[in-house]
Amino acid sequence: MSLAISKKYVKAIIASSDDAELEVLSSCLLDLAGCFKSQKLKNIISFPGVKPEEKVGFLLSLIDCKNDKVKNLINLLAQNKRLGLIPEIAKSLLDQISAKKGEYIGNVYTQKSLSEAELNDLAKKFSQHFKSDIKLSGATDKFNGAKVELDGLGVEVSFSVDRFKSQLSEYILKAI
Numbered sequence: 661m662s663l664a665i666s667k668k669y670v671k672a673i674i675a676s677s678d679d680a681e682l683e684v685l686s687s688c689l690l691d692l693a694g695c696f697k698s699q700k701l702k703n704i705i706s707f708p709g710v711k712p713e714e715k716v717g718f719l720l721s722l723i724d725c726k727n728d729k730v731k732n733l734i735n736l737l738a739q740n741k742r743l744g745l746i747p748e749i750a751k752s753l754l755d756q757i758s759a760k761k762g763e764y765i766g767n768v769y770t771q772k773s774l775s776e777a778e779l780n781d782l783a784k785k786f787s788q789h790f791k792s793d794i795k796l797s798g799a800t801d802k803f804n805g806a807k808v809e810l811d812g813l814g815v816e817v818s819f820s821v822d823r824f825k826s827q828l829s830e831y832i833l834k835a836i
Contacts (some may be wrong), residue, residue, distance in 0.1 A: 666748035670756055673733070681714040681729065682757055688725035692734075694745045695722050705743045712738035719743070753820035755812045766810040769801040782810075786810070 673685060695701050701722075705715055716738045720731060737743050758764055768774060768782065781794040790813060801807075807818035 662745055663748060663752075664740065664753050666745045669733070669737075669749050670752040673729075673753060674756055677729065680698050681727075682753070683724075684727050685729055685733075686750070686757055688727055688730045689732050689733075689746060689753060691723045692719060693726070693747040693750035695719075698743075716744060717745075718747075745796070757791055758812050761793075762791075763795070764790075764810050765810040766794060766808060766812075766815075768797045768798045768810050769803050769807040769809070770798070771800065771802070771804065775797040782808070790815075802809070 676681065677685060702709060704718065716731075716734050717736055734743070734746075737745060755803045766786070768779060768811050774782075779796045779798050783794050786796070786808070792813070794810065796808070803820070804819040805818060806814065809816050
């Protein structure tokens with residue numbers, strides 16, 4: 661439900677802003693969303709003893725953003741007791757801006773880290789397939805295989821070595 665609510669805020673932000681404003685808003689909200697990784701900040705935001713105006717002042721002091729729309733958005737979220745939606749709003753806004761530009765950011769998960777050349781080659785192939793500009797970053801994981809996630813496109817491609825072995829065994833047993 662919170663995702664649906666955050667998307668409504670993002671829709672309103674996009675409708676009321678031009679491209680330059682969207683970039684500034686996105687940058688400020690992403691900076692602020694990064695602060696939400698701290699449990700202390702989440703406790704302060706959710707604590708009912710702190711007035712909404714104090715919460716807004718605190719959040720604005722964490723980022724270097726002089727944009728009135730950001731201040732108004734944070735005030736509105738504080739009044740509606742929805743400051744916890746800031747990370748979701750920031751991510752949704754970034755996804756919408758990327759979609760508008762035809763640019764997408766994805767992650768590649770493998771057991772071994774991939775070189776920059778391998779990531780660029782993979783990104784180039786995905787870019788050709790989806791006719792978009794795709795940038796990939798690599799991450800190591802215990803996943804036995806490879807997985808590519810493109811959240812903005814809603815695409816996840818994976819190859820599991822364990823699953824491949826299992827299916828190959830089943831095929832051989834059926835053939836016998």
